[in-house]
Amino acid sequence: MVFNSYTFIVFFIAILILHNLPFSWKVKKINLLLASYIFYAAWNPPFILLLWLATVVDYFVGRALYTQPNKYKRKLLLVVSLCGNLGMLCFFKYGGFLLDNFVQLVNTFGINYHPAKPNIILPAGISFYTFTTLCYTIDMYKRKSEPVKSILDFSLFVTFFPHLVAGPIVRPPQLVPQFETPHKATQKQLLQGLFLVSLGLFMKVVLADSMLSSPANTVFNSQDHLATLDAWMGVLAFSGQIFCDFAGYSTCAVGVASCLGFVLPDNFLYPYAAIGFSDFWRRWHITLSAWLRDYLYIPLGGNRKGKFRTYINLMITMLLGGLWHGANWTFVVWGALHGFYLWLEKLVQDYRKPRLKPGVEIIPQPALATQGFMAPRFLKKVQSTNFLLALLTFFMINVTWVFFRAPDFTSAWRMLTSMFSSVKNGTPLLPTLTIIKVSVIIVGIIIFHWFMRNTRVLLVANKMPWWLLGLIWSAMLLLLILSQESSSSFIYFQF
Amino acid sequence: MSASNFKKAGILTLVLVITSLSSWELYLRNKGYFISYDDGEALWSDKRGKVYQPFDQTTTFIGSSRIKFDLDIPTWEKITGENSVQLSMEGNSPRPVLTDLANDPNFKGKLIVDVTEGLFFSSSPGYNNQAGKNIAFYKKFTPSERASVKIDYLLESRFVFLDKNFFSLNALLQELPVHDRPGIYGGPDFPWNFNRNTFDRQSYMSNRFVTDTNLQNKVKNIWYNMGRAIREKPPTGALLDSILLSVKTDCDKIKARGGQVIFVRTPSSGPFIAGEKMGFPREKYWNMLLAVTNCPGIHFEDYPAIAHFQCPEFSHLKPTDAVLFTRNFINILQEKGWIFPNKTMYSIHSFSKNSDHGF
Numbered sequence: 001m002v003f004n005s006y007t008f009i010v011f012f013i014a015i016l017i018l019h020n021l022p023f024s025w026k027v028k029k030i031n032l033l034l035a036s037y038i039f040y041a042a043w044n045p046p047f048i049l050l051l052w053l054a055t056v057v058d059y060f061v062g063r064a065l066y067t068q069p070n071k072y073k074r075k076l077l078l079v080v081s082l083c084g085n086l087g088m089l090c091f092f093k094y095g096g097f098l099l100d101n102f103v104q105l106v107n108t109f110g111i112n113y114h115p116a117k118p119n120i121i122l123p124a125g126i127s128f129y130t131f132t133t134l135c136y137t138i139d140m141y142k143r144k145s146e147p148v149k150s151i152l153d154f155s156l157f158v159t160f161f162p163h164l165v166a167g168p169i170v171r172p173p174q175l176v177p178q179f180e181t182p183h184k185a186t187q188k189q190l191l192q193g194l195f196l197v198s199l200g201l202f203m204k205v206v207l208a209d210s211m212l213s214s215p216a217n218t219v220f221n222s223q224d225h226l227a228t229l230d231a232w233m234g235v236l237a238f239s240g241q242i243f244c245d246f247a248g249y250s251t252c253a254v255g256v257a258s259c260l261g262f263v264l265p266d267n268f269l270y271p272y273a274a275i276g277f278s279d280f281w282r283r284w285h286i287t288l289s290a291w292l293r294d295y296l297y298i299p300l301g302g303n304r305k306g307k308f309r310t311y312i313n314l315m316i317t318m319l320l321g322g323l324w325h326g327a328n329w330t331f332v333v334w335g336a337l338h339g340f341y342l343w344l345e346k347l348v349q350d351y352r353k354p355r356l357k358p359g360v361e362i363i364p365q366p367a368l369a370t371q372g373f374m375a376p377r378f379l380k381k382v383q384s385t386n387f388l389l390a391l392l393t394f395f396m397i398n399v400t401w402v403f404f405r406a407p408d409f410t411s412a413w414r415m416l417t418s419m420f421s422s423v424k425n426g427t428p429l430l431p432t433l434t435i436i437k438v439s440v441i442i443v444g445i446i447i448f449h450w451f452m453r454n455t456r457v458l459l460v461a462n463k464m465p466w467w468l469l470g471l472i473w474s475a476m477l478l479l480l481i482l483s484q485e486s487s488s489s490f491i492y493f494q495f
Numbered sequence: 496m497s498a499s500n501f502k503k504a505g506i507l508t509l510v511l512v513i514t515s516l517s518s519w520e521l522y523l524r525n526k527g528y529f530i531s532y533d534d535g536e537a538l539w540s541d542k543r544g545k546v547y548q549p550f551d552q553t554t555t556f557i558g559s560s561r562i563k564f565d566l567d568i569p570t571w572e573k574i575t576g577e578n579s580v581q582l583s584m585e586g587n588s589p590r591p592v593l594t595d596l597a598n599d600p601n602f603k604g605k606l607i608v609d610v611t612e613g614l615f616f617s618s619s620p621g622y623n624n625q626a627g628k629n630i631a632f633y634k635k636f637t638p639s640e641r642a643s644v645k646i647d648y649l650l651e652s653r654f655v656f657l658d659k660n661f662f663s664l665n666a667l668l669q670e671l672p673v674h675d676r677p678g679i680y681g682g683p684d685f686p687w688n689f690n691r692n693t694f695d696r697q698s699y700m701s702n703r704f705v706t707d708t709n710l711q712n713k714v715k716n717i718w719y720n721m722g723r724a725i726r727e728k729p730p731t732g733a734l735l736d737s738i739l740l741s742v743k744t745d746c747d748k749i750k751a752r753g754g755q756v757i758f759v760r761t762p763s764s765g766p767f768i769a770g771e772k773m774g775f776p777r778e779k780y781w782n783m784l785l786a787v788t789n790c791p792g793i794h795f796e797d798y799p800a801i802a803h804f805q806c807p808e809f810s811h812l813k814p815t816d817a818v819l820f821t822r823n824f825i826n827i828l829q830e831k832g833w834i835f836p837n838k839t840m841y842s843i844h845s846f847s848k849n850s851d852h853g854f
Binding site: 001002005006007008010041042043044045187188191195210211427428429430431432433436437467469471473474477478481483484485 | 500501502503504505506507508511512515516533637638639640642643646647650656657659662663664665667668669671673674675676677678679681
């Protein structure tokens with residue numbers, strides 16, 4: 001089920017009513033769990049079995065990991081959990097990709113091997129709930145937190161429908177304690193939640209689906225060398241579409257949870273106002289960046305094993321982060337490009353460090369474990385002149401989106417050629433009105449992100465006069481209803 | 496802001512949204528607009544799922560826009576006592592859908608294939624795009640999306656402003672006087688009254704369109720410009736052979752499972768049919784199609800009862816003619832050996848009493 005469907009509206013109203021009836025807390029949790037299974041099964045019922053399997057295995061393995069005193073048995077249990085979770089992810093998400101690459105490899109050596117194409121359906125949200133359960137078992141192995149007391153709470157933690165299929169990727173300490181005591185939304189939480197759901201749907205339905213997806217698809221599906229203007233408009237449209245689509249989903253998820261009285265972590269903080277790439281990753285898909293930092297970058301050694309290893313660890317993290325997004329080499333290149341940007345940024349930072357004038361206060365380097373990938377110190381103090389640096393960052397991020405969106409390297413190269421060289425007789429593709437729409441929306445997004453970069457939407461909404469908030473809210477809802485785009489999937493479902 | 500301020504904002508929002516939408520709905524109704532359903536991928540998929548109904552209770556129609564206009568579904572259902580599943584798509588060749596049904600081992604029903612030669616024999620991706628999208632959507636049609644179609648029906652049957660083609664945000668923006676760059680074709684701009692859509696996916700012209708020659712001329716002009724813009728030549732030689740062979744293979748698969756296939760050439764008139772005859776001579780295309788596939792066919796020119804229609808814009812029948820066409824078409828099908836076991840005197844009687852199709 002997707003948030004932008006009539007089915008969800010009916011489903012959500014029913015859940016809200018049930019959650020506010022005078023049942024015991026346990027009954028309410030069972031209601032929420034059943035609702036979450038219905039939410040998932042409404043997409044493809046058989047895949048609910050995978051979800052159950054992951055939940056049951058990780059609940060019992062997690063407990064055993066925490067209580068087992070024998071070091072070797074604990075390691076064995078961890079391996080079982082990692083193999084189970086990652087094995088499932090690899091089979092469903094990377095099975096076809098691995099087979100294709102294997103076939104290409106053996107064919108290069110002259111072996112004539114052509115197996116039938118596997119017809120594997122990717123279960124929605126498998127990358128998200130696999131990471132959710134993985135972090136639980138790893139935490140149990142490290143004894144970083146207490147095991148979840150009941151299988152009901154653990155099942156609800158894994159399956160809670162607002163975050164189930166596209167995040168935010170939650171950690172046990174963020175959500176499990178909320179299930180231990182009764183939670184019901186206050187009037188303010190409910191209204192704020194509804195406001196966030198409206199905002200999220202506005203971003204997804206009006207901006208991403210109605211205005212930006214068509215030009216992005218037209219440009220990226222074209223087989224021609226395009227005019228430079230059209231190529232750039234297509235990339236900018238995708239840039240806006242992927243943000244509005246995914247941030248829209250996350251905003252809805254946070255809003256839906258709030259309506260039920262729960263708090264989910266923020267997943268986006270105005271990433272197109274980022275100054276530098278480490279800043280970008282602290283603002284884009286925050287819960288994934290933090291997951292990769294805590295469960296991949298730091299275990300690899302992070303920045304504790306010297307400069308060379310720091311660079312290598314950064315690149316490995318970004319390459320695997322790229323692969324997490326999709327089973328295609330274009331995603332790996334997307335990750336590599338981000339890794340390369342982070343290298344450049346770190347090089348600049350390392351170059352500037354010894355050149356600081358004596359007497360200048362040296363701010364202690366923020367630890368990666370608490371602040372994410374490092375942002376260069378010279379960028380930390382935000383001034384209006386930094387707006388140009390934010391624009392430069394946005395420009396370079398757009399180049400990476402080409403690899404993210406293009407179906408193959410030929411298309412990506414054709415697009416880059418159209419963007420950066422004057423293609424003779426390049427095909428004009430987009431109507432003038434579309435160009436105006438994309439330009440207005442992208443400029444609007446950049447300005448909005450810049451002014452919001454150090455605050456949160458609810459803080460701003462709370463400070464507004466009620467009539468202004470009402471006007472903005474109704475404008476969003478009216479545009480949402482008038483756009484009449486419903487039920488299209490969120491891009492991140494395929495990841 | 497306190498909770499009460501947020502509450503005030505919420506109430507203001509509710510008032511503004513309800514007032515604005517009610518005013519918009521009243522304005523549209525006052526202007527004479529009426530309900531039409533969004534004929535998108537979801538509605539098509541909803542109908543695609545109905546092809547498995549029992550053989551003696553259902554007939555499936557595939558084709559391009561003509562059969563959507565020319566087959567009057569209430570008339571068909573009242574006379575034959577059978578359901579009709581309309582899977583045709585405007586501006587698209589039915590071949591991808593034929594292949595989809597042929598490769599579906601559960602489809603064993605009666606199939607009527609409408610042939611508009613320029614689309615049927617085309618290999619241009621532009622004439623197969625929507626079919627491909629609809630089929631792909633159906634294959635991933637989730638229980639949630641099925642439920643959404645039902646809720647959508649409840650809403651779209653009540654609100655005129657939920658006409659996506661003409662009153663969605665994008666459609667309204669499209670009305671802005673913005674000139675396109677040279678070399679850009681923004682697509683045909685059909686008048687609102689030309690193609691209204693029922694929940695059963697039947698297309699029909701409004702009464703205003705049927706009587707207003709200016710509107711008809713606008714559509715005629717669109718056909719003329721589209722005809723001039725077509726660069727694809729009619730297929731000949733090996734390409735035509737391969738198309739005919741693929742159609743034969745599909746038909747054979749359906750017939751081997753006990754299904755029935757018949758081709759129909761629905762009426763067109765004026766310069767349109769003259770152009771079609773020039774581009775796709777009957778002996779080279781229609782006759783070859785029937786010969787290669789070994790399927791029966793009904794060409795409107797061969798049957799006086801359906802040969803006399805004049806299409807208002809040269810290509811599609813008006814609603815009253817669609818009723819006449821459907822009645823005679825059923826008779827011709829029976830002459831061709833098609834059996835309608837549920838066709839009773841009662842259904843004919845019931846038809847004569849309830850022949851108003853509600854347009």
